[in-house]
Amino acid sequence: MNDISISILFSILGILILMSAFFSSSETGMMSLNRYRLRHLVKNKDRAAIRVENLLSRPDRLIGVILIGNNFVNILASSIATIIAIRLWGDSGIAIATGVLTLVILVFAEVTPKTLAALKPEAIAFPSSLILRPLLVTLYPFVWLVNAISNGLLRMVGVNADEIGSDHLSREELRTLVNESGAILPTRHRGMLLSILDLEEVTVDDIMIPKHEVIGIDLDEDTDDIIKALQSTQHTRLPVFKADLNSPVGVLHLRKISRLLMDDDLNKAKIMQQAVEPYFVPEGTPLHMQLVNFQKVKRRMGFVVDEYGDVQGIVTLEDILEEIVGEFTTDYAASSQDIHPQEDGSFIIDGMATIRDINKALKWHLPTKGPKTLNGLITDHLQTIPEHNLCFKIGNYRFETIQIKDNLVKTARVVSVKPSKKKTISAAS
Template sequence: MDTHTDLWFAASIVLISLVLSAFFAGAETAFTAASRARMHALEQGGDSRASIVNRILAIRERFIGAMLIGYNIVAIGASAFTTSVLTALFGKSGVIYATVGMSVLVIVFAEVLPKTLAISNPDKIALLIARPVAFAVALMGPPALAIEQLVRVMLKPFGVTIGEHQSILTAAEEIRGQVALLHREGGVERAERDMLGGLLDLSNLTVSEVMVHRTKMRAIDADMSSEEIVRAVLASPYTRMPLWRGTPENIIGVLHAKDLLRALDAAGGDASGLKVEALALETWFIPGTTSLRAQLKAFLSKKTHFALVVDEYGEVMGLVTLEDILEEIVGDIADEHDVTVSGVRIQGDGSVNVDGGVPIRDLNRAMDWHLPDDEATTIAGLVIHEARTIPDQGTAFNFHGFRFKVLRKAKNRITVLKIVPLSGVAQAAMPVAEDRGTA
């Protein structure tokens, strides 16, 4: 075999080796980065290639072992062959040529290039090479399995167990993080992100966090005349209203506007003879610790939309409706009869005046903020929690990247707050600051 033939043969071996090395390196990257959710959806749709990808990812350690074995066998073999050929041609200096040349070729064409292509579109490439990868894993299965067992034995003394794919995040947190990332990249709109986030939060929120507090409930005194009750119902924007007797906390039933109007029609429009209490529905009391997810299921199974919330002592805390729960998912639901008082007023200077009773979640949704709602439900409650006191009018605090100033206070209640987002530098300054100047 002459020198010219040797060079062509060596070049062919190197080329084949680079192609195989690129295949193994790119396959490892593509399969590792491929979306399990998308592959599952494609498999459900009948894509056989996605089924292969899912089967391979189910034995991830064996797959990685097979790819590494294949890559190293090809790369080491090619380097050894190239070194022997160039040494025969150039003597001892051939070792240097082989080392430099193969390093450049392997790094560029067998590592960086295929992995860059794979990571740019992992799903598409994983589907494209699914069958060749499955053949390679089957071919190198025995040595990969042996290496997998060896690795398990070596890691066991250190308390590391492979195969237990335990994430430090819950499934809901992983979904939430993925949605947030897609929103940041422009793939998911803000409204869609909020809806998905609200749906995931149903298990973490209780009815006491979304209920209408008893101080804001529209209820009817059962001792009023039937004519007064009819006028009160017609003046209300709600179709269901609690009836109370003696004290507002003593709820004796729930009056539905349709039932009242049917009875009024049957009486020929004469309200004087109506027995309103007899029309009232039985009151459904639920504990304030009930999760929104559980209450949503209860509403659907009971086929009712209204419940009164009680504390551990049986005292009425407020009321919750099906609409209140749905609003946690889709945002505020308003119709032509709703009295909309958002309590959030954006000022010309960039600050926001907020009523103290506005829920933190509603404010975050309206302003796209991220104020914590773990320790308090309303924005006034958050200020009191952080200040560890009930602040006076004119007092200001800096925390969570915002400046909160108490504009108005009624007795022990903060009624209006002024909130100003701080700059990036000021956000790091968390200590409380006092400012008793005027608004």
């Protein structure tokens, strides 16, 4: 070393600092890569992505070769800096070299390159793989020895380095990923993806049309009345039953019956020939399962039945699709027959309106765990069926019952108010 000029030693020191910066940035870049984007690039046969994927398949080996190289060049740089300092300042130069080199390595070989790699991981990791791959092959014996020792120490504390952790996303993590996608995904597409994730939490009970609201064909009625109902209906499919919905006999598609409506001899028997047998859906079936079930049986409508076989309502494929894409009307609150906006900002709502429909229409957050309808929510909160009109609050919403009849809250006035710590129930004047 005494025969080497100081200028050459400075050049070597500069090269070593650059190499240290390379190893530092490579480590951060490799670890900061978006694994899902990397897999996408691998599927598209991107060569750089394939190289990086192979390196990351054994992170212990990748980290081993990077740290071996980084520590080697840092130690060598420290030795050369010490030689330069001794030549320039004598023995006191050792302290100077230590302080100056620490600052230089910290700024130029650690903080700056690692920050750059964290911000631009692909720009750093992909080119680095061209050097790290052959370097790993060259230094494999040393890497193997270091990994054997370090993995042995990990096993002593119960960690198996050979078990690569799963990168699979949970449903909640995927939800966060969709929410954080920003401008990458249009707002409507984000909403649809989130709605698909929610299908597992929503059941057919939440979206079914209650049986008292179902429009269908009662075979116990006169043939003329049935024909009039078929001619005036706005629905493409109608349930067919006897007396009430608890005795379903089939589902009628208006496309099949339209030609028969011109027949003067149309009767109930001909109508029934066009009906398909009823399809039953157990209550509590999650929507994601029912969507698949509709596809399997090639049906679009099902009768929701409870554990005793009683029909609770009907669910259609369109109802499930609306949970994903949203209501087909532009203003659900304005078009809903159950929700009537008032000039004072309140809403008069039918007691049989479902909580989920109210929340979707008004962007509210009424509790959905428990009762399904507004009447059920009110009676569950009061723990009794009110005999007189009442005013009370549930969370951030003020309720006023307007009509109580047949042991049901027929209509209520509801308004969203500012959060309040007190919850009061008082008789309306």
